[in-house]
Amino acid sequence: MDTTEDFSPYRADGKLYGFVCVVTAHGAASIYACDKTASSDTYKTLVEQVGEESPNSKIIPYPFNVAKEHETLVLIAYSLVQDEVLNAFGRLDVWVCSSGLLGPPSIEATTPDDLQKCFEAHSLAPFFALKYVPAAMAKLTQRGTYPNAAPKTQKYGSIIVISSVASVHGGCWGPCYTMTSHAALGVVKAGVATLKGTGVRINCISPGQIDVGVDLQGFPPASLQNPEVQRMTIGLERAGKTQEVARVAGFLASGFSSYVNGANIIVDGGASVMNPLTVPI
Numbered sequence: 001m002d003t004t005e006d007f008s009p010y011r012a013d014g015k016l017y018g019f020v021c022v023v024t025a026h027g028a029a030s031i032y033a034c035d036k037t038a039s040s041d042t043y044k045t046l047v048e049q050v051g052e053e054s055p056n057s058k059i060i061p062y063p064f065n066v067a068k069e070h071e072t073l074v075l076i077a078y079s080l081v082q083d084e085v086l087n088a089f090g091r092l093d094v095w096v097c098s099s100g101l102l103g104p105p106s107i108e109a110t111t112p113d114d115l116q117k118c119f120e121a122h123s124l125a126p127f128f129a130l131k132y133v134p135a136a137m138a139k140l141t142q143r144g145t146y147p148n149a150a151p152k153t154q155k156y157g158s159i160i161v162i163s164s165v166a167s168v169h170g171g172c173w174g175p176c177y178t179m180t181s182h183a184a185l186g187v188v189k190a191g192v193a194t195l196k197g198t199g200v201r202i203n204c205i206s207p208g209q210i211d212v213g214v215d216l217q218g219f220p221p222a223s224l225q226n227p228e229v230q231r232m233t234i235g236l237e238r239a240g241k242t243q244e245v246a247r248v249a250g251f252l253a254s255g256f257s258s259y260v261n262g263a264n265i266i267v268d269g270g271a272s273v274m275n276p277l278t279v280p281i
Contacts (some may be wrong), residue, residue: 039202090141091152094253095133097161097184099124110176118176123183126161130191134198139198155199160252161188162205162245164271167264181206185264192262201251201261208268211239235270 101121104110110180143150166173166181173181184204191202209224224230224239233235248267251257266272 007197040219053237060250077160077264091139092136092157094158094160095129095137096160096162096249096253097129099125100164101180103180105174107175110174115176116182119183121130122163122177122180125186126159126184126187126191129159129161130187130194130202133157134195134200137200138198139234151224157198157200158253158257159202160205160249161185162207162249163200163264165206165208165268166265167204168266169208169272188264189262201252201257203260203262203265205245205248205252205258206247206264206266206268207240208266208271209234209239210242210245210267212242233271233275235274238269240269242269 057077099121102130103114103118125278134157138155139152140155141152161184163184164173164177164181166178167185168182170178172178185206188202188204195202209230228237230239247266252265254261
């Protein structure tokens, strides 16, 4: 693979110039922001912020159920008649799986249906990406006419699975969450060999205690939302911010990570090193 010629954004500044991405990225030509109830109103703030910072980047709210195979095929371009991304932009470069579901906090409260729903949210979405995204990322194209357009003359792409430190540790969440987070990381590990020869990389991000504005009352790590506990158990003495996870996703999408494949990047402020059995998310 040539990483010097026409390999935007595998260039010195690492930006995603010309890329078509599902979810979020800075400097991309197009970003599909997906959710079951996605609409212009849902992502109004995101659309406005990106419009101010990167006027040539287009945010496209897209209603999408990650557990539905047909919807995945329609979105990522398995059928050239039905595809959304390739018909609109002729290329796909980055796919981020970031869905998640907590599930019940105890084994007594967990039903097979609970487990199935968690598997769908955590590992079925990455499985669909691994199975169908590489073919779309292999599509080459000349420079388009839309803003930030760039040619694509080589096969490449990045699949990013956002999971949790529960992907490698047990005891910090309920059984559903832990089992299915491990399964999500399993998709990444299986994906490396599966993707050989495609030019597509697959990696995982496992965040720790991130402040997402959700009260964890009733779950094992609820105490770690206390600032005093955070100072005692987290190396950086605070919870992380969502932007700090997003920046790691940007790194894995960009050329700065062109030789990173099959990795699981822990983003927890050092907490799992200090307290491997008490760290959430």
